[in-house]
Amino acid sequence: MTSTFRVLLLVVLVGCGSTKPTEPTTEDIVVGTWDIYSDMEFNRGDFLGTCEYRSNGQMECDSGETHGQWKIEGNLHYEISDGVTEEGTDMIIEVVDEDNIHEAEHGIQKWTGQRRMLCLLPMKESDVLPAGSSNDLRLAVSAAQAAGAVICERFHAEASTVHRKDGKGEVTETDLVAEAAIFDVLSGSDHGILSEEAGGTHENADLWIIDPVDGTTNFSRRLSLCAVSIGLRLGGQLALGVILHPVTGEVYLAERGLGAWKNQQRLHVATTDDPSLAVIYLTHGYAAEHRRRYGEALARFAETSYPRTFGSTAAELSFVAAGAGDGWICSGDELWDFAAGMVLVEEAGGRVSDWRGADWDGQSTFTIVSNGAIHGFLTDTVSDLQPV
Numbered sequence: 001m002t003s004t005f006r007v008l009l010l011v012v013l014v015g016c017g018s019t020k021p022t023e024p025t026t027e028d029i030v031v032g033t034w035d036i037y038s039d040m041e042f043n044r045g046d047f048l049g050t051c052e053y054r055s056n057g058q059m060e061c062d063s064g065e066t067h068g069q070w071k072i073e074g075n076l077h078y079e080i081s082d083g084v085t086e087e088g089t090d091m092i093i094e095v096v097d098e099d100n101i102h103e104a105e106h107g108i109q110k111w112t113g114q115r116r117m118l119c120l121l122p123m124k125e126s127d128v129l130p131a132g133s134s135n136d137l138r139l140a141v142s143a144a145q146a147a148g149a150v151i152c153e154r155f156h157a158e159a160s161t162v163h164r165k166d167g168k169g170e171v172t173e174t175d176l177v178a179e180a181a182i183f184d185v186l187s188g189s190d191h192g193i194l195s196e197e198a199g200g201t202h203e204n205a206d207l208w209i210i211d212p213v214d215g216t217t218n219f220s221r222r223l224s225l226c227a228v229s230i231g232l233r234l235g236g237q238l239a240l241g242v243i244l245h246p247v248t249g250e251v252y253l254a255e256r257g258l259g260a261w262k263n264q265q266r267l268h269v270a271t272t273d274d275p276s277l278a279v280i281y282l283t284h285g286y287a288a289e290h291r292r293r294y295g296e297a298l299a300r301f302a303e304t305s306y307p308r309t310f311g312s313t314a315a316e317l318s319f320v321a322a323g324a325g326d327g328w329i330c331s332g333d334e335l336w337d338f339a340a341g342m343v344l345v346e347e348a349g350g351r352v353s354d355w356r357g358a359d360w361d362g363q364s365t366f367t368i369v370s371n372g373a374i375h376g377f378l379t380d381t382v383s384d385l386q387p388v
Contacts, residue, residue: 317341
């Protein structure tokens with residue numbers, strides 16, 4: 001499988017020339033050839049491949065076709081229990097029919113009844129945590145996964161009610177429930193909490209810095225680019241960060257001295273040093289002045305590079321840390337938007353400064369993050385736009 005983490009894939013098996021069972025069990029599945037169709041929300045009904053169920057209780061699938069994110073490769077063997085479970089790989093296939101979906105456990109989620117697979121989450125902490133992780137990092141991952149489960153559950157549900165926050169963006173019930181899930185996990189911690197929805201104080205030296213749904217506008221419109229962002233400041237310095245992409249199941253994390261990681265794969269910033277090839281993300285706050293300076297910066301980079309705006313600061317910063325972008329320009333975002341991502345980029349070998357190139361002071365929201373190689377180009381381009 002192309003997936004590098006464990007997922008639950010609900011499928012419908014249709015036997016060639018046979019009647020689909022109403023309660024699929026080992027005994028109901030007729031020996032012979034079966035067509036497999038997806039029953040997931042994003043590609044329901046797509047043909048995934050052909051499998052042969054054998055009398056010895058194995059199912060062998062032979063298809064090289066790619067459908068969405070999934071690829072069925074040759075000679076995959078499945079052992080039938082009360083469903084079809086692939087052994088030794090990163091996927092579980094549950095045998096269902098359209099009206100009867102067996103209960104299945106998937107990490108911190110459980111699907112029963114008519115519920116469908118909505119998005120992907122790692123099965124357990126050991127799937128994402130590198131060796132040497134601190135207890136605080138483990139706690140942050142658990143909290144991010146709890147919030148991710150909320151987002152995953154609601155992503156394809158009925159449209160969320162969206163409320164405006166006094167000119168400071170949007171909030172949905174999902175933001176609040178995801179935030180509560182994070183608070184529940186962090187309740188035993190001695191550190192203070194600063195969160196986008198519940199607020200808090202910046203004054204604590206030891207402080208969890210949380211955005212439960214970074215990219216609320218994207219989420220409310222069913223755009224998958226949203227993220228959970230959890231940073232931790234210790235002794236006044238950013239110490240770790242976790243960014244979870246609940247729809248794709250990717251967990252980006254970093255801790256000082258431990259490096260930056262995505263699902264246990266070490267991350268490094270890109271080596272791009274040619275501004276004409278650079279992918280640069282830009283974001284802005286809600287004030288009119290922030291938007292104006294963002295617009296001026298965007299116009300300048302449009303003449304020299306490849307500017308992008310995705311609507312989720314946390315996602316953009318995780319992309320820079322992973323080498324999928326070369327720079328990030330912030331005009332007025334809040335600390336909870338970028339605290340986790342800054343640790344990620346620095347631990348991946350990148351650099352952080354204000355628009356004039358001075359070291360970030362922990363407060364400025366006119367911030368540049370880069371792979372280091374193009375940092376001078378970025379500051380030269382926008383230094384005159386930074387407020388005095």
